Amino acid sequence: MLLDANDVPTGETLSADVCIAGAGAAGITLALALRDAGLEVILLESGDFEDDANTQALYRGTMSGIDTWQLDGHRWRLFGGSTSRWAGWCRPMHPFDFERRAYIDKSGWPISYDDLVPFYERAHARVELADFIYDVDRIQAASGRPVLESPGGRLRTEVFQYSPPTRFGQKYRADLQAAENVRVYLHANVGNIDLTSNHAEVRRFECMTLQGVRFDVEARSFVLALGGVENARLLLASNAQLPDGVANSSGNVGCYFMEHPHYKGVSVWVLSRPTDLSFYKLHEIDLPQGRVRVQGVLTLAQDVLEGEGLVDFTASVSEAAIVPGDTGPIDAEQVRSLIRDRDAERVYQLYVRAEQRPFRDSRVTLRTGDKDSLGMPRVDLNWRLHPDDNRGMRRALELVGAELAAAGLGRLWTSTQGDELSWVTNPGGHHMGTARMSEDPKEGVVDKHCRCHDVENLYVAGSAVFATGAASNPTLTIVALAERLAQHLGEELR
Ligand SMILES: Cc1cc2nc3c(=O)[nH]c(=O)nc-3n(C[C@H](O)[C@H](O)[C@H](O)COP(=O)(O)OP(=O)(O)OC[C@H]3O[C@@H](n4cnc5c(N)ncnc54)[C@H](O)[C@@H]3O)c2cc1C
Known part of the structure; x- marks a missing residue:
């Protein structure tokens, strides 16, 4: 079902099994796979089917490191996200990309290439490719x-x-429209992750529209699929009681930003x-x-x-x-x-x-005192090699x-x-590493299931979780990880 968040009465609380924020490659893949698992899903998307200047302006920020593009000029805030512009280059990562390489600090993922192969095969179909x-x-x-x-x-x-390249918003719009157990809300911006008093679980996502509507979504599990910069922004900006933001006891949220x-x-x-x-x-x-x-x-x-x-x-x-x-x-x-x-x-x-080495000083931070029209702090991206x-x-x-x-x-x-x-140095439009996957909670933000180490029912989808960036373009791996996360949530919530 496709719905408009501006039609939700202010103050309303919606509920579902899984609430996903962001309808890009990651969020749409996840919603479709959870549809097939029979779960009730709410997918919250900031944009519309087409570009809109006021929505795109929510992405503005500064670049204090390698300054090669503007933050609102290399990622796209609409239904389908940056797949509205991507070029379609696809390749999986190599087995060695997942392994620890002694000469690359912070290399090694808590999952292996073999763990991802069945999901790469599914991902291939999502991007309209056949033989893996x-x-x-x-x-x-x-x-x-x-x-x-x-x-x-x-x-x-x-x-x-x-890939043709697959424009996820166009390709999967009718499927989501027809899905009875998936409600997609357009114009719905997630502005805050509200945690329970012990900070161990998400209670609700607080949402708002540019027209001033405010509502909440409750769910058993929550997923951030906002892209590599925006996932970090929302984690850092949320829950005022935690000075460093949500899921950030390790201090790693926003750090290790990688491009190609x-x-x-x-x-x-x-x-x-x-x-x-x-x-x-x-x-x-x-x-x-x-x-x-x-x-x-x-x-x-x-x-x-x-x-x-x-x-x-x-x-x-x-x-x-x-x-x-x-x-x-x-x-x-x-x-x-x-x-x-x-x-x-x-x-x-x-x-x-x-590929670039994971480098802690390459990072996304909040710009205190500089807010967008929804009152969210804007970000600075200090991309460094x-x-x-x-x-x-x-x-x-x-x-x-x-x-x-x-x-x-x-x-x-x-x-x-x-x-x-x-x-x-030019960028590829690939935003990775700001909520990295790690075995040890001190070394990253999410575990091998993309679940935040600190928050029981909060997950991150997309290239923010990449522990290393490899030399492959990221979207096939983003989609494969989303398929894997859907399987995990399906098993856990069924
Ligand atoms: C010019 C260009 C060319 C590219 N070419 C390739 C390529 O050839 N191969 C490749 O693998 N990759 C390529 N990429 C990268 C690719 O586009 C991204 O990896 C991919 O789109 C990321 O998907 P995502 O779902 O993680 O994030 P996004 O596509 O960024 O989706 C995030 C979604 O979240 C929404 N959103 C943001 N904030 C909020 C909020 N607060 N509340 C609710 N919703 C929100 C956005 O509107 C968006 O729909 C390219 C990128 C660019 C810019």
Whole structure:
């Protein structure tokens, strides 16, 4: 059922088995899976079916760290959330992403890749993809296009599959409209998490609309699915009796914010002989269950990453002419000095997207005294990279260049300064880590079931719970975790 929160009488208390805040990829997946489990669900969504300037303005805030976009310009507050804009790149995380890597502080999740596989398969269907196949040999066999050879075995090719991309708000609107046990309230902003007097459980979500309606929702379990920044904002701003906010006895709420730093054209690759790179272009292939768009990307072998103490990354390859008079970070003179004879016809740029190390100082905090039109404190996002990240990325590209040279595939020019990359860091729109998953309550905010360590019936869905960000785009994992959470809630509440 789709309803308008402005029609709820002020002062009313609604109730359900599960109350979910936020109808993005995480919230909609969860609501659909709980519908199938037969639970009564209330899904509270701030926005409407279309963009609305006043609602979007609730996302405004400041960026005191890497300042590459505005907080209301890279996430979207409407039914369907940021899937209204996402590009659809999909790939699961690797088994090693879930394991502790000794050289990455705070790495390791309390769940394994195998725990998530059945849910990745369900998630694939939600994003309108069929075969859960990411094995490069199988994709390559279906593609028929060659994968780059790496004689030293140090270069690795990986693949992304592309969702159409699924716009969750449009794709699942009719399903939610028809669901008798799911009530979706549009224009419903959760403004406070009210706890019981011992702070051990949520009593209710306090809600408001921009038109001034106020009401509460009671439930057996509550889920925050507001996105990586907003989940932290609501936890930090809620329950005035707790000075550090809700579920924050460890002090970790808002900390360890991670993105995927994007370095566009950071390296220029001058191929020294004709080479078929078409596997690294977006193309369609036939897999057993249907046609899918795929693209190859380059990275380093896992043992090289481990041996060098590097985080993971992917690099896509695109043709790019370096013309005389070029300005900007690519030093055209230096690049031209690498070009001989007919090489100029084979100049490519690498677009690198990297994992970043969990870094406590990279964080979301509240801006005291600066409130939005609903009276909620706005946030500051201090997105920062660990100093080892830039140095590591430079080293990683050095190794890629050495391997390409060893394979007789030409030369790589990378923009560097000292032992670091010299480049403008762009974001991916991936907001991770602000309510991280941990075994030890002192190290994180939620446990392996995405339940807050401090609050018995409060859960977090979305990439806020990521303990590490990996080099995969996050949405497939967000949806898989939401499917897993739905199974857990179904078993617990039935
Ligand atoms: C330009 C762009 C391109 C991207 N491309 C990719 C890609 O190719 N691959 C990939 O994996 N990811 C991509 N992403 C990231 C992807 O969009 C997000 O990972 C995903 O949408 C997050 O889903 P979510 O449900 O966790 O959060 P959101 O989509 O942020 O949903 C949160 C929901 O909560 C609602 N809400 C917020 N506050 C409140 C409140 N107080 N009360 C009630 N409701 C509230 C919002 O309106 C929203 O509907 C991209 C992002 C951007 C910006």
